[in-house]
Amino acid sequence: MLVNENSAIQASKQAYTNTLEPFEKAGKLDNNPAQVKRIKTITDKLIQQAMSLRPNTRDWQWSTKLIDDPQTVNAWCMAGGKMAIYTGLIQKLSATDDEIAQVMGHEISHALLNHSAERMSLAMANNLALELLQNMTQANAQHVSLATAAAQVAITLPNSRGSETEADKLGILLAAKAGYNPNAAVSLWQKMAQVSGNQGFEFMSTHPSPENRQQALQKLIPEMMKHYQSAKK
Known part of the structure; x- marks a missing residue:
């Protein structure tokens, strides 16, 4: 670990802006009010559960952005609760609210479990962040630190098994407590496998899905249903 959580959160603030800037300039950020409202409703409920689990995250500057890119099936959450989801994930999977909640609950869990700092450390240790800095134009590189570059690279790196x-277990719990059906955790990955084929979805590359993953999630459902039913009441 070359980066602690506080440093990861600070670096992610600028990294979030840098990552979203090209989409904003192209008019591809939050440009569908109905979809934005849908995603915000889901993530707000998940955030409430995250803050209940880790009260100190009430100080995080949580944010969710919808990126209009119908070809990209991806979603991520940086340290400090900086999130984004691509329209491709919603459209190509015909994702239900319950399935979107599983995706974003999983991504939020990576931030809660400090996995963002782990991937940032990996990016720095392997000089990936330095390579990104060197490839930036002078204008884009202004105000960008090595840690910020690492935070930008981190969202493209796979997590360890x-x-x-860990994120699967916590994500399905957050979603269940927020009132989203845990069975969607299994149907999500079934859809992902069916639709992905040889297209090389970015979400699949950063979220390795061994055959036993669906089985592991399936085993969690009976316990999660208790939280889900309680939330629905």
Whole structure:
């Protein structure tokens, strides 16, 4: 670990702006009010559960952005609750609210479990962040630190199998407590496998899905249903 959580959160603020800037300039950020409202409703409920689990995250500057890119199936959450989801994930999977909640609950869990700092450390240790800085134009590189570059690179790196398992468990719990059906965790990955084929979805590359993943999630559902039913009441 070359980066602690506080440093990761600070670096992610600028990294978030840098990552979203090209989409904003192209008019591809939050340009569908109905979809934006839908995603915000889901993530707001998940954020409430995250803050209940880790009260200190009430100080995070949570944010969710919808990126209009119908070809990209992806979503991510940086340290400090800086999130984005691409329209491609919603459209190509015909994702239900319950399935979107599983995706974003999983991504939020990576931030809660400090996996963002782990990936930032990996980016710095392997000089990936330095390469990004060197490839930036002088204008874009202004105000960009090595840590900020690492935070930008981190969202493209795969998590370890252990980190994925942790985020699966916590993500399905957050979603269930927020009132979203845990069965959607399984249907989500079934859809992902069916639709992906050889297209090389970015979400699949950063979220390795071994055959036993769906089975592991399936085993969690009976316990999660208790939280889901309680939330629905």
